[in-house]
Amino acid sequence: MNQLKPFIYLRRSLISLLLITVCFTQLHGQSQTNKRAQWFVDARFGMFIHWGLYSGAEGIWKGEPLRNENNYAEWIFYRNRIDKEEYLDLLDRFDWESIDPEEWVLLAKQAGMKYVTLTAKHHDGFALWDSQVSDYDVAEYTKPKRDIVKELADACQKHGLKLGLYYSHWVDWEHPYGWDHNKEIYSISAEHYDQYWQEKVIPQMRELLSNYGSISMIWFDMWINHSESIITQKQLLQLKSLIRDLQPDCLVNSRLGLSIEEDSDIDYRTLGDNQLGTQKLDYPWQSPGTVAHSWGYHQLDTEWKSTSSLLQALIGNVSLNGNYMLNIGPRANGKVPYEISQRLREMGQWLEVNGESIYNAEAFDLPENQHDWGKITYKKVADGIHRLYLQVFNWPYNSEVPLTGVTTKPQNAFVLSDKLQASLKWRHQDVLTSIELPAAQPDHLIPVIVLEYDRKPEIMEKLVAKTVDGGFSLKVENGFSEEGKGSRFGYERGGTIPPHVLVEVTYQVGWKLFIDEPGNYRVDASYSFQGEKPAGQLKVIGAESALEHSFAPTGLTVGEPNSKWHIPNFSSHNLGVLYFPKAGVYEISMNVEANKKQPLQFQWLWLKKQKN
Numbered sequence: 001m002n003q004l005k006p007f008i009y010l011r012r013s014l015i016s017l018l019l020i021t022v023c024f025t026q027l028h029g030q031s032q033t034n035k036r037a038q039w040f041v042d043a044r045f046g047m048f049i050h051w052g053l054y055s056g057a058e059g060i061w062k063g064e065p066l067r068n069e070n071n072y073a074e075w076i077f078y079r080n081r082i083d084k085e086e087y088l089d090l091l092d093r094f095d096w097e098s099i100d101p102e103e104w105v106l107l108a109k110q111a112g113m114k115y116v117t118l119t120a121k122h123h124d125g126f127a128l129w130d131s132q133v134s135d136y137d138v139a140e141y142t143k144p145k146r147d148i149v150k151e152l153a154d155a156c157q158k159h160g161l162k163l164g165l166y167y168s169h170w171v172d173w174e175h176p177y178g179w180d181h182n183k184e185i186y187s188i189s190a191e192h193y194d195q196y197w198q199e200k201v202i203p204q205m206r207e208l209l210s211n212y213g214s215i216s217m218i219w220f221d222m223w224i225n226h227s228e229s230i231i232t233q234k235q236l237l238q239l240k241s242l243i244r245d246l247q248p249d250c251l252v253n254s255r256l257g258l259s260i261e262e263d264s265d266i267d268y269r270t271l272g273d274n275q276l277g278t279q280k281l282d283y284p285w286q287s288p289g290t291v292a293h294s295w296g297y298h299q300l301d302t303e304w305k306s307t308s309s310l311l312q313a314l315i316g317n318v319s320l321n322g323n324y325m326l327n328i329g330p331r332a333n334g335k336v337p338y339e340i341s342q343r344l345r346e347m348g349q350w351l352e353v354n355g356e357s358i359y360n361a362e363a364f365d366l367p368e369n370q371h372d373w374g375k376i377t378y379k380k381v382a383d384g385i386h387r388l389y390l391q392v393f394n395w396p397y398n399s400e401v402p403l404t405g406v407t408t409k410p411q412n413a414f415v416l417s418d419k420l421q422a423s424l425k426w427r428h429q430d431v432l433t434s435i436e437l438p439a440a441q442p443d444h445l446i447p448v449i450v451l452e453y454d455r456k457p458e459i460m461e462k463l464v465a466k467t468v469d470g471g472f473s474l475k476v477e478n479g480f481s482e483e484g485k486g487s488r489f490g491y492e493r494g495g496t497i498p499p500h501v502l503v504e505v506t507y508q509v510g511w512k513l514f515i516d517e518p519g520n521y522r523v524d525a526s527y528s529f530q531g532e533k534p535a536g537q538l539k540v541i542g543a544e545s546a547l548e549h550s551f552a553p554t555g556l557t558v559g560e561p562n563s564k565w566h567i568p569n570f571s572s573h574n575l576g577v578l579y580f581p582k583a584g585v586y587e588i589s590m591n592v593e594a595n596k597k598q599p600l601q602f603q604w605l606w607l608k609k610q611k612n
Contacts (some may be wrong), residue, residue: 037268054073054076074122120149123221129148164215170229176196178193215250223255240265286322286323298329318363350446364377415450417442463513474511480512485505505596513585523547525538528603538551
């Protein structure tokens with residue numbers, strides 16, 4: 001994988017989006033998916049395998065750890081400036097009798113994965129197949145000759161998984177004219193780079209596409225656009241044309257070096273390393289992720305993610321129309337570290353029960369972070385049967401899940417892991433569906449609640465969701481209107497300064513929320529104000545009444561003890577009570593009057609019904 005900050009192509013113009021829409025076939029709700037990529041959209045979950053010469057080093061060379069804080073063990077050849085011949089000596093550490101790629105495929109199957117992608121050639125230039133183009137390959141250095149790509153391809157075919165191959169086309173540390181980053185200092189000519197391209201990249205890709213049966217995807221790893229590199233668009237188009245000619249159904253990812261906006265024939269976008277989705281996209285996309293941190297096996301890497309966090313990553317991506325490819329880094333004996341295999345098998349056990357909510361599922365129409373209890377996926381199961389899958393990350397302490405924004409009344413509700421599908425109690429009120437949950441959490445990882453409808457559920461947009469504990473958290477990002485001058489800031493100083501809006505003049509925000517219980521609702525505001533005495537005005541209007549509040553000085557606080565870490569103090573202030581006479585949708589507005597000398601840093605409003 002790459003060692004630099006991922007470059008993600010998120011600049012989209014209206015024209016390019018229209019072009020993409022024209023070039024894709026509409027299927028399911030993920031409208032910009034071509035026929036080639038339909039299996040990929042349905043699969044949602046795959047395995048990445050980083051394995052090669054670097055696996056023998058295990059992140060250490062001659063007693064010295066990898067020379068980079070990111071600890072990407074597969075970069076040790078380059079990072080630790082290893083001589084090529086000495087690098088090949090790592091082969092002595094491999095136990096070829098115990099290395100069986102079928103074991104990787106079986107693990108993928110147990111994990112509920114639908115495809116496998118192997119690093120056929122990583123940046124070190126060493127091929128894991130019997131290449132006739134170069135003798136820098138596994139067959140040249142093993143007796144009897146091994147061809148890991150063939151062994152993996154045979155195993156995938158045997159067990160019904162699709163095969164993907166990673167090929168490092170841009171970077172190659174072995175070929176004298178391949179790109180390595182020292183050439184930023186000691187440059188090479190475009191002619192020499194093209195020599196590498198024509199005598200290694202193109203013929204090796206021809207081998208992979210011709211000799212190993214059906215290849216479902218070629219996974220490239222160029223994390224910048226070609227315009228920022230030595231590669232030309234012409235060379236990339238040559239490579240893509242070769243794939244289209246030899247394997248018309250093979251997918252090509254955006255790390256080829258051509259963005260989806262630049263070339264609508266790119267099948268899916270690849271996000272950055274371990275970068276999860278943040279917005280719903282209507283074309284295929286994927287996050288490559290690790291169980292620990294390094295991609296290749298690193299003996300010092302202990303940053304293991306929990307099974308729950310890995311499932312949340314998968315679910316979060318699917319809830320935004322995304323795909324998740326989770327990496328394993330086998331050791332030199334081919335064995336997968338226990339910490340990885342254990343988590344993958346646990347994910348597979350969860351998917352065996354709850355896979356209906358992942359495979360062939362897609363994003364629903366509500367905002368991705370609307371609810372505080374988890375995520376939502378959607379599927380049309382059959383004619384007249386549509387299901388919302390409420391993926392409950394945080395089992396509510398009060399055993400009730402509120403779903404805000406769906407106007408359609410459900411026909412049934414049940415726990416997906418319940419084989420009897422016993423109906424749960426629920427009530428539907430205009431745009432709020434409340435589901436009563438079992439007292440005991442039915443799944444120790446992530447329970448899934450199914451809501452069943454006779455048609456695709458309709459929604460009301462831009463509502464603030466009711467939280468699990470019955471309140472409403474009003475932030476700028478979940479408002480439906482915004483006027484005036486307000487500068488948004490995200491987390492700062494290691495998260496000790498929360499996201500907020502700096503108001504120096506006049507600022508207004510509007511929210512919509514559904515009040516299901518009439519009565520008095522307490523209103524609190526969180527902000528920071530560094531004036532020495534009360535000033536300005538914050539006015540909240542709702543249900544034909546208003547609350548007025550002068551900013552109270554909040555002073556400073558210590559963000560980190562003993563570090564001279566002094567930051568603005570954000571504190572909560574009670575503004576009073578708003579009375580809502582009946583159930584229904586209400587608009588709440590906030591007007592702020594401040595000045596540049598005494599600005600307000602606004603964070604949120606909080607509304608919750610007072611106890612009688």
